[in-house]
C-alpha cells in the first residue's frame with residue numbers, strides 16, 4: 690500500500706478506462722471518454738475539501754447550509770495532454786480558475802524544462818488540482834508541483850488516469866505531502882518512457898496527432 694496514493698476503483702471509471710486503453714478506440718471516443726472519466730474522478734479528488742456554513746433561504750425556511758470553504762479552486766493542466774482532463778473537471782467546477790503549465794524534457798540533459806506558465810497572481814491560499822493523464826517518469830509532475838508550491842497554495846492534489854510505479858515513487862520522493870489520484874497503477878515504463886500496458890501517447894490520442 691502506497692501512502693498518499695489513491696486508486697479510484699469505481700466500476701464505471703474502470704470500465705471507461707478499459708475502453709480508453711483499446712487500440713481501436715477512435716479520437717472522438719477517446720476525447721469524450723477522457724472527459725467522462727475526469728468528471729467521475731473529480732468527486733474522489735475533492736472528497737476532503739473543507740466545508741463551511743452559510744445562511745441560505747429555501748422557499749420554506751432558512752438554514753445554515755454547507756458550502757465549499759475558501760477561494761475558487763484552480764485547475765492546472767500540464768500541457769498538452771492535461772488539457773484533455775480540463776473540460777470534464779470544469780463541468781463539475783464551472784467557476785474554477787485555470788492555470789496552464791508547459792513542460793518538456795530536454796533531450797540532452799533529460800531534465801524537465803518549463804516553457805510556459807500562466808496563472809492568476811493569487812494562487813496563494815487556494816486549492817490546486819494538477820492534471821496530467823499519464824504519470825510516467827514523474828519528472829514533469831515533480832517540476833510542476835515545485836513551481837506551484839512556490840506560490841504558497843492551501844493545497845495541491847494530482848490527478849492522472851494511469852500511473853507507472855516509477856512515477857509514483859519519484860513523485861512521492863519529492864512531494865510526499867501531495868496526494869495522487871489515479872484510475873490505474875500499471876506495470877512499468879518501457880525504455881522510451883511509455884507506460885505498460887498503458888494506453889499509448891495520451892496527447893496524440895486526444896488531439897489526433899497519431
Ligand code: URA
Nearest residue numbers: 823825883884890891
Ligand atoms: N505519456 C503518455 O502519453 N503515455 C505514456 O505511456 C507515457 C507518457
